[in-house]
Amino acid sequence: MDINSFVKGLDPASLKVLERILNGFSSMSFLDGERQDLFRDMVVRQFISQVMTDDERAAHLGLPNGCRVRENVKIISPENFTCGENVWVGEGAVLDASGGLxxxxxxxxxxxxxxxxxxxxxxxxAMANQPGSQLIERKKTRVGSGCFIAGPCTILHGVNIGDKCVVLPMSVVNKDVPSYSMVAGNPARVIKTISEEYIQEKIAQRTS
Structure with a gap:
């Protein structure tokens, strides 16, 4: 649908709302340039995604089958972000893929x-807080399969979290986490080793 067809299809009340939005833009001061274009595209995509469902939002981001992304999720440098199927991302999460994720x-x-x-x-x-500074350090971060990362918590750059791990709320993960681990605290520490027997026992308790 082109813009003219879209406008013609609006009812009078919707046209008034659109007019007010456009009038609001006229009073704003926008900058021009490559950096602004890059960020503007990200902002517009974020704005549009607010009216999508969680599976529509995941599809809009090009994520694999079964993924769901809730409202107000921000993915920085999505071109460097990869994930498997059936990943769920909760409201307000920030996924920084600028160094790879x-x-x-x-x-x-x-x-x-x-x-x-x-x-x-x-x-x-260093008093050198300018965009694109060479002092910014980037390292790839990995979260394995079958993990539950409870919110709110923070995972720092360069950390590798193995498969089937649980990160409890309020944790700050600043070093690698072995597979089959439950961690908690600031800094996060392993408080329990998870086994397949433990997982099957918990499944049996829920399904009995």
Whole structure:
């Protein structure tokens, strides 16, 4: 549908709303340039996604079958983001893929979880906090398959979380986590080793 057909199909009340929105734009000051174009595209996509369902939003982002993405999720550098099937991302999560980010299949990223693949603290300490600074450090971050990352929590850049791990709320994960681990705390530490027997026992309890 082109813009003219879209406008013609609006009822009078909707046209008034559209007119007010356009009038609002006329009072704003927008900058032009490559950086603005890049960020504007991201902002527009984020705005449009607010009226989508979680599976529509995942499809809009090009994610695999069965993925669901809730409202207000922000993916930084989505071109560097990969994930498996049936991944769920909760409201308000921030997934930073600027340094590369992989999430395995059947993993859930909880509400308000921050997953980072870069750090820029040195730009501040060096009084060099400009866009594109060479002092920004980027490292690929990985979250394995079958993981439950409870929110809110934070995973720092360069961390590798293995398969079938549980990260409890309020944790800050600053180092690698072995597969079949439950971690908690700041900094996060392994508080339990998960076995397949434990998983099957829990499944039996729920289904009995």
């Amino acid at each position: 992989d999430i395995g299949s059947h993993t859930s990223i909880g509400l308000s979880v921050y997953v980072w693949s870069h750090t820029s603290y040195l730009t501040n300490l």
